[in-house]
Amino acid sequence: MLMMMRAYTEGCRAMASTAAAAYDAAHHHPDADTRKQNQAFYEYLVPLVKGYSTEMSLEVTSLGVQVHGGMGFIEETGAAQYYRDAKILTIYEGTTAIQANDLVGRKTSRDGGQTPKAICTQIEATEATLTASGTADALAVAKRLKAARLAMLDVVNFVAGNTKASPNAVFAGSVPYLMLAGNVVAGWQLARALLVAQDMAANGDDAAFAPAKIVTALLCRSHPDQSPRPAR
């Protein structure tokens, strides 16, 4: 449970940093095409940072109560207060369903799914780098990342192909789509972190930090079927 809390937290933080970097590149990169691509990437990430990360804060703080058992539930010990405080995040960040509507409408259907498909192409490149690295850890994460990317592509194709003809069918699944995309993009950041950490470990840099990053990224491999719960 502690490791799941760590992986969700680090994945969400890394996704927020990636969004911030894309925002900077969208405004300051010298090449106009690169600015445009980063703007689209950033805009896709916004509902994930606001919707997925805030939902995951509930998962993390709920696990924080669970770790402590009955003592976690008792208000005086403090763990439950984090859980209650986290509940506001899924409301005052615009609410999860509204973020999911934005993800479906403006961020996926409007350009026929081009932006999430371009993100999947970037994820595929990370899978190739993991495979080329050849370590058991990288290969295990590449396998899970590929399965996650293909699942996301399935949904993106469904959303892009059906929003106009069957809006109810698409929007009824908007929050599960948000949670799936958040899981894939945050998990992708953990995979990228693993690649950097492997290099650091090979160079003997930071003996405590790099192995911890690798073990955290491996949670993508060890808990393949444990999906976060969608919005309650």
Ligand SMILES: Cc1cc2nc3c(=O)[nH]c(=O)nc-3n(C[C@H](O)[C@H](O)[C@H](O)COP(=O)(O)OP(=O)(O)OC[C@H]3O[C@@H](n4cnc5c(N)ncnc54)[C@H](O)[C@@H]3O)c2cc1C
């Ligand atoms: C403590 C606090 C601080 C805040 N601070 C700010 C602030 O600084 N600036 C600011 O601008 N606002 C702020 N807000 C307001 C906040 O943005 C709103 O609470 C938020 O946008 C949700 O609106 P609502 O509360 O009216 O919920 P509603 O819009 O009534 O939503 C209720 C539920 O219905 C769902 N829902 C609503 N519409 C749809 C739809 N079309 N499809 C599917 N589901 C839907 C929502 O997801 C939600 O689960 C704050 C709110 C709180 C509680």
